[in-house]
Amino acid sequence: MEILRIPKIMQETSKRHIQKGKTIGFVPTMGALHNGHLSLFKRAREENDIVVASIFVNPTQFGPNEDFDKYPRDIEGDIEKLRTINVDIVFLPETKAMYPDNFLTFLYVEKLSEKLCGAFRPGHFKGVATVVNKLINIIKPHKIYFGQKDYQQCLIIRKMIEDLNIDTEMIICPTIREKDGLAMSSRNAYLKEKERVASALIYKTLVAVSDLIKSNKHPLPKIKEQMLNMLKEEPLFSEIQYASIYDTETLEELTELKKNNLVAIAVKIGDARLIDNIIIEIN
Ligand code: PAF
Numbered sequence: 442m443e444i445l446r447i448p449k450i451m452q453e454t455s456k457r458h459i460q461k462g463k464t465i466g467f468v469p470t471m472g473a474l475h476n477g478h479l480s481l482f483k484r485a486r487e488e489n490d491i492v493v494a495s496i497f498v499n500p501t502q503f504g505p506n507e508d509f510d511k512y513p514r515d516i517e518g519d520i521e522k523l524r525t526i527n528v529d530i531v532f533l534p535e536t537k538a539m540y541p542d543n544f545l546t547f548l549y550v551e552k553l554s555e556k557l558c559g560a561f562r563p564g565h566f567k568g569v570a571t572v573v574n575k576l577i578n579i580i581k582p583h584k585i586y587f588g589q590k591d592y593q594q595c596l597i598i599r600k601m602i603e604d605l606n607i608d609t610e611m612i613i614c615p616t617i618r619e620k621d622g623l624a625m626s627s628r629n630a631y632l633k634e635k636e637r638v639a640s641a642l643i644y645k646t647l648v649a650v651s652d653l654i655k656s657n658k659h660p661l662p663k664i665k666e667q668m669l670n671m672l673k674e675e676p677l678f679s680e681i682q683y684a685s686i687y688d689t690e691t692l693e694e695l696t697e698l699k700k701n702n703l704v705a706i707a708v709k710i711g712d713a714r715l716i717d718n719i720i721i722e723i724n
Contacts, residue, residue, distance in 0.1 A: 442523060443530045448539070448579045451532045455493070455581045463490040467582030467609075469573060472496040473513035473627035474522050477617040481586040482526050484614055493580050494523050495532040497539065501547070502568030508712075513630045532580065539575060547571045550597045550604070556692040557593050558707060558716065561682050569594055570601050577609055585609050590616040590624045592703065592718045593692065616717070618644065624717045631713040639677040640715060643706050646671045647719045650686070650704050654721050661686065661697055672708065682707040682714070689720060698723060 445451045455465060466489030468481045485492045496519055503509035516533070523531055547567050553559075554566035577585065587595050595613050602611055617625045622644030623637075632640060646668060653664045665685050672681050686695045687703040695702060705718035 442520075442528055444520070444533055445530060446533050446535060446538070448534055451530075451534075452579050452581070454530065455579070458491050459581060464583045465489060465491045465493060465581060466584045466586065467493045467495070467576070467580045468586045469495045469497075469576050471498045471512065471627065472519050473515055473630065474519045475617075475625045475627060475629075477588050477590065477625035479522065479526060480617050481588060481614050482523070482528055484612065485584065485586050486527060488584060488612075491529045492527070493530045493532060493582065494528045495534075495576055495580070497532075497534055497572070497576075499539075499568055499572040500536060501540065501571060502565050504562055504564060507562070508628075508631075513627050532576075539572070548574050548601065550600050553593070553597050553600060553692060557683055557687070557705060559593070561707065561714075566594070566597050570597060573598055574601065574605070574607070577607055582609050584612055586612045586614060588616060589613050589720075590626065590717065592705065592720075596690070596692065622648070624715075626715065628713050628715065631711060633711055636677055636711040636713070639675050640710060640713075642672065642675050642678075643708060643715060643717045646684070646706065647704050647717060651719060651721050654686075654698060654702065654704075654723060657723075661695065668704075672706065677710050678708045679711075680709040682709065684708075700724075 458465060466485030468485055470478050498512050500509055548570040549567045550570050559566050599611050621641040623640050650664060650668050653659050668684050672678055672684055684706045687705055688695055689701045689703045702721045703718055704721060707716045
């Protein structure tokens with residue numbers, strides 16, 4: 442497994458593989474790899490000749506009072522995991538290599554970036570779109586892999602790829618969950634024991650809402666109310682940032698159900714901010 446740190450060298454390496462007719466699958470990460478990430482690498486391994494991982498805790502997607510400094514970092518452990526699953530190249534750039542002092546260019550996907558998480562994390566998706574665009578320009582992947590847990594991020598990147606005619610195919614993979622349903626996330630490491638137990642309520646709520654929708658017996662406002670009431674029962678949730686049902690394309694909150702419905706939640710618990718979602722298809 443090659444470890445490359447310099448963007449130009451990564452770019453030249455990708456070019457060489459492409460010239461030889463190889464396909465490149467790319468999984469961008471911020472490290473602290475868990476089984477959710479590993480499922481993306483597994484899929485990339487199945488579908489491409491060369492698999493590239495990036496590990497870069499991207500400072501531009503963190504707000505001034507967010508967890509950039511304490512975001513979990515485990516480079517040694519990550520490299521070991523990537524070796525075992527046969528990743529070919531790890532791109533591990535320094536912050537200064539990605540954002541030199543004279544860096545001036547940012548990318549912003551309008552509207553989609555302002556909703557849901559965007560309303561609570563101003564500037565977050567600008568940082569995400571910018572870094573993913575840079576990574577795509579450096580790595581030149583034929584396919585790029587993301588997890589559905591970050592549904593809004595997926596939608597924003599998909600729009601950026603479409604709007605800017607970026608020559609890559611985006612693959613969205615299912616959320617990987619712990620036994621009790623909690624979506625895997627590097628930030629779960631922040632949870633203390635009681636918080637970890639309480640966090641299972643997020644997925645439980647998503648499943649309960651899914652059942653209510655599918656039963657076709659309840660008006661949407663009632664379902665939304667029940668959703669909030671379920672979450673409010675957990676005193677360890679210090680803030681319910683959003684919990685509702687949204688349009689899967691525009692992220693507008695729905696006033697009536699559609700064929701596809703995004704049920705999404707963001708809560709704060711202890712030092713963590715947790716998000717999760719499911720998509721419910723109805724006839
Ligand atoms: O989902 C993440 O881990 C990050 O937002 C990403 C896509 C690696 C960009 O920094």
